[in-house]
Amino acid sequence: MITEQQVYFFKTFGFLVLKNVLTPAEIKNINKEFLVGLAKMDETKMGTSVRKQYNWTNLGPDSPFTSSLLEDERFYGIAQQILGDDCVGVDSHANQYNGNRSPWHPDIRELGPDQFTGFKFTFYLGPVDGNSGALRVVPGSHCPGFSAEVEKVFLKDNNPGPDDDPGLAVNEVPAHICISEPGDAVIFDYFVWHSSWGGSKDRRMVSLQYYKNPKTPEEKEGMRKMVAFRKNFNKGFKRETKLYPDFWLANPNNNVVRTQWIEQLQKWGFIDAVNA
């Protein structure tokens, strides 16, 4: 659980750093499972962007501990505080980055915050700082007005200006650097602008993702759009496995929370769309 002030911090700035959420033994376990997933990657599955990213689901049988974190009270409990008791854990990924930066972007541009609310926990499996791939965020940039202004800024990597002055490099955009040690986690809103700079090869990150259960007509319409968006988005990753493997959907331990999530994901049409 997080404090009232931490909830306010997250809502104001669009992110929150949590220290020592996972123990060293748990990080060791996650790393062990990470290596099993990584062993199945080869160059054909590497993303083509400057991130040079491998990305695979943690919901398969190779990573039972990592998979269980989505339902873990330390994460799900916080998600409920922020998104409501009936929020849904939708995803968990392992990522290995081999590029030296991730260009600035929000994770979602296609919807507005009146249509969709969700966030991601990320935890890095090694120490990261401003020059070794720590997450950078523009605080408050999850707000639509500010986000639209950031969108206009020329960025060398993905929104370049003229050749003689192409714009800001990743590390030139004014930002907060989320310095992190293994065991720490960063929560960030899907709409917040983020990046990383100076990452070395084999930078490892695990994410857990949660969505608010849509209630209003705008949110329900937003979820329909999100399903379509995620269907196309996933085509950008060269994954071999389904996003929701049969192992996870079978729910072998009959986890009550997961049962509810699967029902909800099916109701939204999410599983069919992203597994297609």
Place this chain on the structure above:
Amino acid sequence: MIAENYSLTGKQILHFETFGFLVRRNVFSAEEVAKINGEFDRRRASILAEIDPEEKRTFTQWPTRNPENPFTASLLDDPRIYVPSEQLVGEDSIPIQSHCNSYGKSSGWHVDTFDRRLCVIKNILYLQPTTADRGALRVIPGSHRSPLSEDLRNMDLYGFHDDTSPFLNASGMRGEDIPCYIFESEPGDVITFNELTWHAAFGGYKDRRSLSYNFFTNPKADDEIESMKKIVEHTPANTQGLGTVGLEYHPNWLENADNNPRRARWINWLEKWGFTDVLNN
């Protein structure tokens, strides 16, 4: 390399508008900074001898427009200061206050104004190197904008001293835990920020130095005029609260012996609005 082209590019202006601040590096040379520091040494010593011989004050401020620090005074007429300022606030903008500042400790999170009817900017030159843990100015990018500005106010972050911020007290966080851009700098660099932008500096120490030159929009619309009237009204109390030492506009500066037309315009404006009265009495 010292900036020779004083005008801001469109991208710099966009950066300022988007994030609420702008950094320019190497605007003044090491020789110029040494000259400023020399004037600062002498003026500070004479002020302390006169009003604070035991050096108990944690903040000492005096106006730049004074013949005892002629080079520092001249910077207001220097295009490296007024050209970018006029680009950001208007060609007819006015530098109402310009100060030498000697801080004795850190500054917690605050804004210089909550009034968004008038645009006010502040140019700051730090006269010593600054780092995150030694006095670097911190700014929250985009915090001059709504709703972030109001959200920060509503979360009770405001507190010029850390122990006066209700949010920090309640959360157990330190001022350093608030996300921001940290302006680590060398003397000669200049940061310009919108006075609505939330800012702070931590790792303060005795005689942490800066020069500040603020420029105000020339009010035209009714709400701007109303806002400026309130500024005139509150300025004496604010200045007294800060303990500013000496006349804001020294007679020597008001004399404008070189008939500088820009300065003449400023003086006319300051007289018309009553600032020469309220800040010189």
